[in-house]
Amino acid sequence: MDTDQQDASPGVQPIEDAVDEFLQRGSKSGNYKSNLEHVLTQWRTNWPGASGIETLDDVDKKVMADYATHLKRRIDARQSTTTDSDSGITISTAWAYYDNVSAFLDYCLEWDKISENPAQKAIAKDQLPERPSTVSGSQQFWSTEERRQLLDHVDRRASKAIDERGTGAVVELRDKALAYVLAFTGVRGGEILKDSRDDRRVGLRWADVNIEDNQITILGKNQQREPAPLPEQTHRPLQQLKRAVDPASDDWPVFVSLHAPSMYGVLPDGFERPDNDEQSLLDHCRTLGVVPPALSTNGARSVLKRLCEDGDIDVDGDDKYLTLHGARRGVGEKLYRERGAAAAQRTLRHADPKTTSEMYSHIETSENAENVSEVFRDER
Incomplete structure (x- = not known):
């Protein structure tokens, strides 16, 4: 029997304990682990609905819908012309936070701690704006x-x-x-x-x-x-x-x-700058x-x-x-266009060439369109 798994009935385990288990499992390390820990700590302690979250059984689709609404308010704060943008978050950041919580709940589902993942309920996710496009070329790069x-x-x-x-x-x-x-x-x-x-x-x-x-x-x-x-x-x-x-x-x-x-x-300690320093x-x-x-x-x-x-x-x-x-991304964009995928991959230090290809697939698509246009130039 896995000693990490508690004998308590599904849903009864305290959230804090479940989060600790989740963070310790697998190959999580460095910034990835730190980001997960930060987001999950904020989710269970530092938003208006957090006070009602003590055990896994407390997390239902309403809690996740409320959390999504909270994230939406932070998006609105960033986009407001009357509010300091530093007080809010971008749409992509909001989705990243929500996805991190959902990943934790997926872990709980896999280990039979809960019977379903409430973060995947449409009524909860619908409180957030549409997920930003992940299409190559849609993200900022320095031109x-x-x-x-x-x-x-x-x-x-x-x-x-x-x-x-x-x-x-x-x-x-x-x-x-x-x-x-x-x-x-x-x-x-x-x-x-x-x-x-x-x-x-x-x-x-x-x-x-x-x-x-x-x-x-x-x-x-x-x-x-x-x-x-x-x-x-x-x-x-x-x-x-x-x-x-x-x-x-x-x-x-x-x-x-x-x-x-x-x-x-x-x-x-105790350092003080002299007068007329x-x-x-x-x-x-x-x-x-x-x-x-x-x-x-x-x-x-x-x-x-x-x-x-x-x-x-x-x-x-x-x-x-x-x-x-x-x-x-701007460095990669320039290299990909003028020196090819291999040069971009080496400079950006992507372990997998597929990462580079996916990041700049919009360039290849554009070039393919130009080639097709040229081939059929005489037909129209």
């Missing part, structure tokens, strides 16, 4: 024009700051280097930035950067250290940033967080032998939002700014 606009903006911004403050233009040079690395490497945001949900993802370090060999070493999606290409377009922005930051060691993050509370969080907090980290904090994925999203807004960048599609993953 050539969007990429040019962003890089032109960070170039001008950094040049002006250097003229005014010299090597003190750390923020502007950091943002410029970040934009260039995202625009040309095809890395995932979580591979070069700090992720608070995964203690292995501490951000790209200077020790990981090898300009001479045109590569950086990152923690890939597979949780293994692996090389990623570092095209020559990124070299000068990174060199400019390194001169400005002047890292005390190669352990320093490439993309430092200059958020004051985060900086004070790594400085010694002309040193930056980064200078104090250097003096005290402290490694400054790395910019997080959320921090980088805020940077991109600000850059797109300040640079008046015309972003195509529903997103109001150029996203982290949109940069990766």
Whole structure:
């Protein structure tokens, strides 16, 4: 008998225990496991209907319909012109949350803890907007024009700051280097930035950067250290940033967080800046032998939002700014069109060529249509 499975009657097991079992089973690890744990914890504790959820028997189609309605309200909050968009979520995120809860309930169904999965009831799912299209090409990617606009903006911004403050233009040079690395490497945001949900993802370090060999070493999606290409377009922005930051060691993050509370969080307890202090907090980290904090994925999203807004960048599609993953898709899109599927797969480090083909199948479809048009050109 499986000792992990409780002898209690179906539906009686406490939700918390069932969730713990679900998270421990299988090959869940890294960000995937962290995301599941976060979503399921929020579902059972932190929304208006959560107070009535104690055992599996408490979860029925009404609870799931109420949860879907709660997610819909968060979608509406993001889309409202009178509400800060950060307080809401996108349609795709809402569906991801709902699907995570449904996956947990599927597990419970498989192990006879419940008799049916209430998340799969149409009356519950109908409370959410239509699921976003997963058709290739429907998701954001940085187009050539969007990429040019962003890089032109960070170039001008950094040049002006250097003229005014010299090597003190750390923020502007950091943002410029970040934009260039995202625009040309095809890395995932979580591979070069700090992720608070995964203690292995501490951000790209200077020790990981090898300009001479045109590569950086990152923690890939597979949780293994692996090389990623570092095209020559990124070299000068990174060199400019390194001169400005002047890292005390190669352990320093490439993309430092200059958020004051985060900086004070790594400085010694009781640290106080002297009166008339002309040193930056980064200078104090250097003096005290402290490694400054790395910019997080959320921090980088805020940077991109600000850059797109300040640079008046015309972003195509529903997103109001150029996203982290949109940069990766943009690199793949360009390579797929101009160098073929194999080049895109190698750069994006897809283990399965099918992943690349599915992601950019819209390109192949378009090219096939052109071929068919040409073949039948004389018939109409």
